[in-house]
Amino acid sequence: MNWHNKLYFGNNLPIMREHVADASVDLVYLDPPFNSNANYNVLFQEKSGEQSAAQITAFEDTWQWGEESEATYYETILKGGKLADLLQALLAFLGRNDMMAYLVMMAPRLQELHRVLKSTGSIYLHCDPTASHYLKLVMDGIFGADNYLNEITWKRTTAHSDAKQGRKALGNVTDILLLYTKTAEFKFNPQYQPYTLEYINAKYPYVDSDGRKYGLWDITGPGGAAKGNPMYEVMGVERYWRYSRTKMDELISQGRIVQPSPGAVPRYKRYLDEMPGVPIQNLWDDISAINSQAQERLGYPTQKPEALLERIIKISSDEGDVVLDPFCGCGTSISVSERLHRRWIGIDITHLAITLIRHRLHDAHGTELSPYEVIGDPKDLASAQALAIQDRYQFQWWALGLVDARPAQNLRKKGADSGIDGYVNFVDDASGQAKRVVIQVKSGHVKAGDIRDLKGVIDREKAAIGCFITLEEPTAPMNTEAVSAGFYESAFRFEGTQKIERFPKIQILTIDQLLRGKHLQYPQHRVETFKQAERKPKSKGEQVELF
């Protein structure tokens, strides 16, 4: 099959419209930014707690009623139909506020998702209780109330203990996942949870000579003759039974019917290891959120646990199926789809997410990673220039990705700027201490003073190397200034002898050079820039671990 998995950078609405065919997707999982301040998808929070300019640029349209909401609203209602009726009713009720802007942003995207879903497909809409009831109406309007399957409550965190600080509300510890299907012909693979020890001890208290745990279960026919149960004698006991005589004889010959004591009512012998576990219900309280210590944590604030996605993907898709995540963040659904042998399409509007996903996929799947393409990334100088004009923060994140750098945690307000846009960490000695390449990205006019500033930053931050990425060509004085900074020397042992490697202390790299394959130079014995995604071997089958 000539299929490549796909990672799109950009706004999911036009991307779905242009690139995703009708009825081509088996499973959609979407985790849009929530419309609640508490869960606001803050990529970079300023120290003061205000949202950073970058965040606002990325999500402004999503959150506030403005020209775009007005235009999308009219575009949707002029098409008529149930969704139009619903949006008009919601506008009358909510008015032109942030919640309405959010719903108007979501409505056409959900319509596209309906279009691209196969008739056997399912969609999981992950939301929080602030918006879930409105979104359910919108989903009813698009997918039809008949195709509503479940409202799943995921207990994502343990109790909040802020009651003492005067909180006058119950703690919100759950998210909601709305599960809809396209038609009644949807795929559904029941999944099971392990039995609790308490249940096992109560129901499977016996152990066979070969060590297998078993329980004894009632085989009398409830409702007696009225329910059509046959009466006959088994091991000297006459009762109404739930099996026909023939079936009963077969079970007896298999050693499955036992009499616990002489004269007692025979019972069915059921082995624990033959049982699949407890079928999953719509309350998911057995999957914890990614905490600060979690192995899989990549530092993306809204990252969801892999176990959550694993469950969803296993319930509603098979190997080889296509999973689409139009708000894919740091790529949890994508990485799990890859591990479970699904095909995948991911879309995200920030380069930060796309850069993280690329690393995650390579770290987690290594040589087992299926081929994938990144679409929408600038591939030449002209498109890089266009991105810089359109949004300089996106340009910065994208450019940092070219040297595998991590964006500085809070893309600070320029002015109070500490002069670092990103960094690469490395370790080149036995001290266990990471050293740092600090990186500045400039999309505008550059001059020798910028390199002098970078030197100052390197000294202040005690960094090993400084890298200056520029869209414009550097001037001759800039190059002179960079060369005058000298070298960073890295000592290492090779075949018993001490070697010294030298790296320019200040490296100026143009976007053009980077696009042509030039690299940042630093000791790469062990790169520690990104918190590496845990290596995830691909699954061998769909069997769940029960014990």
Ligand SMILES: C[S@@+](CC[C@H](N)C(=O)[O-])C[C@H]1O[C@@H](n2cnc3c(N)ncnc32)[C@H](O)[C@@H]1O
């Ligand atoms: C809540 S996060 C998703 C987190 C993800 N489930 C994970 O495990 O990492 C929402 C994501 O939607 C992206 N986003 C917001 N608006 C978008 C749009 N219009 N098109 C594509 N992506 C968008 C944001 O950049 C953000 O990464």
